[in-house]
Amino acid sequence: MPKRRYLPAGLLRQIAIRYRLFGALILISLLPLLVTGYISWAESSNAIQQKSRLFATEIVKQVAKNLQLRMADIEAGSEALVLSDPVQAALARYAGDSPAEQGRARADLTHILLANYGSFQDVDQKYFLTPDHQVLDPQVFAQLGQGVGDFSRAAASRKGRPYWGTLDLWDGQQSIAMARQIYFKSDNQLAGSLFLGMRSTRFSTIFDNVNLGAGSEIFIVDLRAGRRLIQSNEGAGNSVAPALLKQIAAAARNGETTGHLAYNAIASGATRASGYLAVYTPVPRTNWYVVSTLPNDLLLAEAQAVRDDIVLIGVISFLCALLMGYGIARSISSPLERLAGIMREIKPGNYALRMHDEGKDEIALLAQKFNEMAANIAQSHEQLEQRVAERTRDLEQANLKLSALSMTDGLTGIANRRRFDEVLAAELGATLQRAAQPLALLMIDVDYFKAYNDHYGHQAGDACLRQVTTMLHQHARRASDLAARYGGEEFVMLAADTDEATALALAESIRAALEQLQLPHEGSPLGHIAVSIGVAVLPAGAASGAEDFIRAADQALYQAKKQGRNQVVLDQH
Incomplete structure (x- = not known):
């Protein structure tokens, strides 16, 4: 048995022995140091990242809870408002038919909103809407009114429960909005809607006492709008790294809730992308996520300091090993170099x-x-x-023998599928010959052959296929015509310089000749062996791929089977 050659040994044999000795001594001295250094650095990096993830996860969860508390406070106040008797009475008057009462109801509702929310500077929009989502305040201009109405329609599916989202204002600003439907307490019929639009400063206190370190950020992002809603650093802008949005959206589609991910982004004022760790958690009943981001550079600063010390020790060890290796290598490599020189001379x-x-x-x-x-x-x-x-x-x-066997079907003795594919490709590729001659393809299938095999046995089935092969040989008009076994009980015949009429006549003669033999077939409705033939003809000069040409003949064969078998069908496409 020949000795195996392994790749590392082969590579080493390309290097002079003295250098191999150098390398071995260097590795012996450096490898333990490098391995322990790498493990220490990796473990310290992983530990720092793990602690940072856990800490950031608790932070974003707490911020999400604080946000929910602020939202719950607003929801509770709005619920008390819409269920109050003054609001219910005013909406009932507006639902009547008297224009005077409707005007008085508008004034009362406006007064109620000012009394309840007028003292909050961060509540910019406060409107009552009709059941068909029209703002009751006549002073609201059309563009804002349309946006408020569309937002109110989105809240309709909540059936009176608060709906939170964002609203783009006319000046390019964004408002955090809440809408809820109002129902009459008397009959539980829809009375209208309440809309509140707030600045992000309404929720800014949720970030109080939150500090993840320099360079870190924590904010709330609207996943649908793809921008920030509320953030601890007001000067950071509203944009969010596309890579971060894409990964959070993928996690949301997969049903994940709180999690962490890594992404790359270009920080403000930077020229190249940096790595970040992000921790996120959803805000229930919204498309919002609380997100905390931490730069990898800050996370790994401590681990990198350890790595720098290890590198310095490694360099010193390397220099010592280099000096030792040189002295040892010279005592061994010189005589081997002489032997190598002799071997190179006898190489010719x-x-x-x-x-x-x-x-x-x-x-x-x-x-x-x-x-x-x-x-x-x-x-x-x-x-x-x-x-x-x-x-x-x-x-x-x-x-030569193997090539002949690879082109012949072992059962029938005619050409096999491989030979047929080669001849067909050659015929279709012969440009000059194709320009002057049509080409015909017959796809032949023995009807109900599986039933024949099941009834008479596989040996009889093989004899039947050989009988069909004999019939094909007898009806081949020229030596250039190729009959081949295509697979199973399917045969093909390729005839050059054969138009549609001649191809149909050839196919019919094959079918009729086999039918005249009246070979018994009790498993067939016909009572005897028969074939279905699909014919496709490629006119002279026409271009076609092999797959398309075979598919045309196969479709014609399928039509012949569909029409009852034991017949010939010409492809008409």
Whole structure:
């Protein structure tokens, strides 16, 4: 058994021995240090990242709870308002038919809103809307009124429960909005809606006492709008890194809630992307997420300091190992270099060269064995060349036989699928010949052949296929016509210089000749062996791919089977 050659050994043999010795000594001295250093750095990095993730996760959860408390406070106040008797009475008057009462109801509702929310500077929009989502305040201009109405429609599916979202204002600003439907307490019929639009400062206190360190950020992002709603750093802008949005959206689609991810983004004022760790958690009943981001550079600063110390120690160890390796390598590599020089000289075939080396060590033994090997090679070289010539002739003959067998179907003795594919490709690729001659393809299938095999046995089925093969040979018009077994009980016949009429006549003669034999087939409704034939003809000069040409014939064969079998169908496409 030949000795295996492994890739590292092969690579090392391309390097001089002295350098291998250098490398071995360096690795021996540096490898333990590098491994322990890497493990220490990796473990410290992982520990820092793990602690940071846990801490940031608790922070975003707490911020989300604080936000929910602020939202719940607003929801509770709005619920008390819409269920109050003054609001219910005013909405009831507006629902009547008296214009005067409707005007008085508008005034009362406006007064109620000012009384309840007028003292809050961060509540910019406060409106009552009709059941059909029209703002009751007549002073609201159309663009704002349309946006408020659309937002109110979105709240309709909540059936009186608060709906939170964002509203783009006319000046490019964004408002955090809440809407809820109002129902009459008397009959639980829809009375209208309440809309509140607030600045982000309404919720800014949720970030009080939150500090994840320099360079970190915590904010609330609207996943649908793709921008920030509320943030601890007001000067950071409203944009969010696309990579961060994309990963949070993917997590939301997968049903994930609180989690963490890594992404790259270009920080403000920077010229290249930096890595970040982000922790996120959703705000229930909204498209909002509380997100905390931390730069990787800050997370790994401590671990990088440890790594720098390890690198310094490694450099010192490397220099020491280099000096030791040089002295040891020279004592071993010099005689081996002389041996290598002799071996390079005999490479062209000059096996008369010999190496003379004094000594009793392994190198001297190697030189002795090399001299014996050179003598044996010279003697064996001529015998080897003769054997190679004989084996080459045997291989050529075997390849010729194998090529013939690979093109023939073992059961029927005609061409197989591989041979058919080659001939078809050659016919379709012969541009000059195709320009002057049509090409016909017959796809032939033995009807109910599986039933024949099941009833008479596989040996009888094989005999049946050979009978069909004989029929195809008898009806081949020219030596250039190719009959082949396509697979199973399917056969094909390729006929050059054959138009549609001639191809149909050829197919019908094959079908009729087999039918005249009246070979019994009790599993067939016909009572005898029959074939269905699909015919496709490629006119002279027409271009087609092999797959399209075969598909046309196969579709015609399918039509012949569909129409009752034992017939010939010409493809009409």
